[in-house]
Structure formats: structure tokens, C-alpha cells
Amino acid sequence: xxxxxxxxxxxxxxxxxxxxxxxxxxxxxxxxxxxxxxxxxxxxxxxxxxxxxxxxxxxxxxxxxxxxxxxxxxxxxxxxxxxxxxxxxxxxxxxxxxxxxxxxxxxxxxxxxxxxxxxxxxxxxxxxxxxxxxxxxxxxxxxxxxxxxxxxxxxxxxxxxxxxxxxxxxxxxxxxxxxxxxxxxxxxxxxxxxxxxxxxxxxxxxxxxxxxxxxxxxxxxxxxxxxxxxxxxxxxxxxxxxxxxxxxxxxxxxxxxxxxxxxxxxxxxxxxxxxxxxxxxxxxxxxxxxxxxxxxxxxxxxxxxxxxxxxxxxxxxxxxxxxxxxxxxxxxxxxxxxxxxxxxxxxxxxxxxxxxxxxxxxx
Numbered sequence: 001x002x003x004x005x006x007x008x009x010x011x012x013x014x015x016x017x018x019x020x021x022x023x024x025x026x027x028x029x030x031x032x033x034x035x036x037x038x039x040x041x042x043x044x045x046x047x048x049x050x051x052x053x054x055x056x057x058x059x060x061x062x063x064x065x066x067x068x069x070x071x072x073x074x075x076x077x078x079x080x081x082x083x084x085x086x087x088x089x090x091x092x093x094x095x096x097x098x099x100x101x102x103x104x105x106x107x108x109x110x111x112x113x114x115x116x117x118x119x120x121x122x123x124x125x126x127x128x129x130x131x132x133x134x135x136x137x138x139x140x141x142x143x144x145x146x147x148x149x150x151x152x153x154x155x156x157x158x159x160x161x162x163x164x165x166x167x168x169x170x171x172x173x174x175x176x177x178x179x180x181x182x183x184x185x186x187x188x189x190x191x192x193x194x195x196x197x198x199x200x201x202x203x204x205x206x207x208x209x210x211x212x213x214x215x216x217x218x219x220x221x222x223x224x225x226x227x228x229x230x231x232x233x234x235x236x237x238x239x240x241x242x243x244x245x246x247x248x249x250x251x252x253x254x255x256x257x258x259x260x261x262x263x264x265x266x267x268x269x270x271x272x273x274x275x276x277x278x279x280x281x282x283x284x285x286x287x288x289x290x291x292x293x294x295x296x297x298x299x300x301x302x303x304x305x306x307x308x309x310x311x312x313x314x315x316x317x318x319x320x321x322x323x324x325x326x327x328x329x330x331x332x333x334x335x336x337x338x339x340x341x342x343x344x345x346x347x348x349x350x351x352x353x354x355x356x357x358x359x360x361x362x363x
Contacts, residue, residue: 024072024075024076024352026107026108027068027071027072028068028069028072028348030068030107030110030111031064031068031069033111034063034064034065034068034111035064035065037064037118038057038060038064038065041057041060041118042057045057050122051122052121052122055202055206056121058206058333058336059121059184059202059205059206059209060117060121061336061337061341062180062206062209062210062213062214062336063113063114063117063118063136063209064114064118065341066209066210066213066214066336066340066341066344067110067114067139067209067213068107068110069341069348070173070213070217070344071103071106071107071110072107072344072348073217073218073344073347073351074103074170074173074217074220075107076347076348076352077166077220077224077351078170098149099149099150102142102143102145102146102149103142103146105142106139106142106143109138109139109142110139112135113135113136113138113139116132116133116135116136117132117133117135117136120132120133120136120184120188125187125189125190126188126190127189129188130185130188130189130190133184133185133187133188134185136181137178137181137182137184139177140177140178140180140181140182141178141181143174143177143178144174144175144177144178146174147170147171147172147174147175147178150167150171165223165235165236165239165240166220166223166224168239168240168243169217169219169220169223169239169240169243170216170217170220172212172216173212173213173214173216173217173220174213176208176209176212176213176216176246177208177209177213179204179208179212179247179250180204180205180206180207180208180209180212180213183201183204183205186201187202187205194254196253196254200253204250204253207246207249207250208246208250210336210340211246211271211335212243212246214339214340214343214344215242215243215246215271215274215339215340218278218297218347219235219239219242219243220239221347222235222239222274222278222281222347223236223239224351225281225284225347225350225351226281229284231277231280234277235277238273238274238277239274241270242267242270242271242274245263245266245270246267248263248266248267249263249264249267251263252264271301272301274301275297275298275299275301278294278298278343279294279298279299281294282295282297282298282346283295285346285350286350286353287349287350289346289349290346290347290349290350291346293345293346293349294342294343294346294347294350296338296342297338297339297340297342297343297346299338300334300337300338300339300342301334301335301338
């Protein structure tokens, strides 16, 4: 009888683990399909079939590829440990369960909202495009709702130290989506909040999806990987600066060109420091594929931040040596594809094995 009960408990555990792995398949599948759609849009734009510019394409890479990858990595970082399931202990508080349900809904609805965002970007600015863009804002608001729930128990659940900073990074990442989604709707409606003209409005949406959301999730993964290692103490102080600076940069666009230059330069330096630590973490990753991807991400973001600093200084001095379209094709590609996509993929590969007890970890 005891053996039968133990077998039933073991089967129940594996069903729950399988459920977690199904979520992983969904996230990776959405990102893969999104990458195919984005590549098709890029080709259509190149041959003149789709009337869409470089900045619009750069934004669409976020809902189609970056956000599903970021959601998947966050799931791996926040999943309850297998030992908790095996012991039959409550893996989540009631508040955390609400957050988990909202995040699951956001992951399931994300590809449909991304499809509406694509259509909105293909339409001229106006009411129709703005209403379609609201579907993506809705997903962002669901993510923001989970951030509100998680931030309410921030200090008590995080346990202090690096784990508290990790929770802070994931919370701010979800708030970044809300800000980015709001600017997308304003851009597609043809609005000019605070007198800001296009393409700055759409670039702000790009900024908070890539420099905000994706960078914060990658930083959170670095904190989890660095637990108990020498980099943990440094990351505990660097990560809050990295995840908070995108808001200062955006404020500089409204308040002061000098603040914008200083904030953009400071943000670039902090992300470059993060890239150096990322390179060290990448060399210590267990998975060979993860090591390659993280090394690529570290190199790409370092080069991209050099360009970003140069643009900030040139813009402050009134020089057009680095115009916005050129920055979208250089810094934008380095940041979106080179850093965000490869960084998220690298950490997903690394954490996927340790989060899956059914699959043995490599020796």
C-alpha cells in the first residue's frame, strides 16, 4: 500500500513538472514563430511590399520575439523548486498564486496581442491603429498587475540581499512593459504627449521593451546565477542602477537635454559594466550553448553601448553625425538581436536543465 501511494505521489509530481515544461514549450514556440513572422516582415519591407520603417520593425521584434523569451526566462527564475513539490509543501502563497495565474494568462494571450500589434504597425496612425495597439497594452497591463502583487510582498518574500534585488529587477521589468505599451498606443493613435514628436514616441516604446524589460530580466538571471559567487556582491549594487536608469533617460527627453546626455551616458557605462560581468558568468555556464550565446551577448551589448554613448554626446552638441535611422540600424540591431535575444536564449538554455528535475544535469 505504501509503495502504491508513493508511486501515485511520484506520478503527481511528474505531472506538475510536465506542466511546467509544457509552458516552456509554449514560450519557445511563440518566440520561434514570432521570429519567422518578423523575418517575413523584414523581407516584405525590404522589397517594398510592406510600408514599414526600421524603427517600426525594431519595435515589432519585441512583442514577437523578445517578450515571449523574457516571459519564459522569468518563469524559469521564479518557478517553485522541485524539492518543494516533492515534500508536498505549499509552493506559493495565495497572493503569489494570483500573480502566477495572471502571468500564465499573459503568456497564453501574448502571441494574439502581438499579432494585433503587427497589424497596428502596418496601418497609418489613427483610431484603428491605436485600438489594435491597445491589445498589446492589455498584455503589458496584466504583467504590470503581477508586478504590483509581487512588489507588495517584496521584502518579506525576497529574503533580502541578492534575492531581494532579483525580485526588484523582475518587478521593474514588468513595469517597463506597461510604460512601453502605453507609448506604443500613443504613437499609433498619433498623439504627441508632452509635445514629443515622432519617432521619439515610438522610440520610447522601443527603449522600455529592450533597454528596460529585456535588460532587467537578463540582469535578474545573472543575479540568480551569481548566488554564492564573487560577482554577487557587485551585481547587488549594479543591477538596481541598470534597471532604474531607463526611467532617468526617458525623463531627460522631457526635462533637459543635459540630463538626457548624462543619463544616457551613465546608463551605457552601467550596461557595459554588466556586459563585463556577463562575460565572466558566461564562461562559467554549464551548458556549452549557453556559454556561446552569453559571450555573444556580452560582446554585442558592449559595442552597442559605445554607440549609444556617442549618440548621446553628439545629440547634446547638436551634431547629426549619428542620425536616428542609422542608430536604429546599428545600435538597435546590436541591442535587440545581439544582446537581448542571445542573452535571454543563453540564460534559458542554462536554467532550463537546472529547473527540470526529470532531465539529468551534466557532470
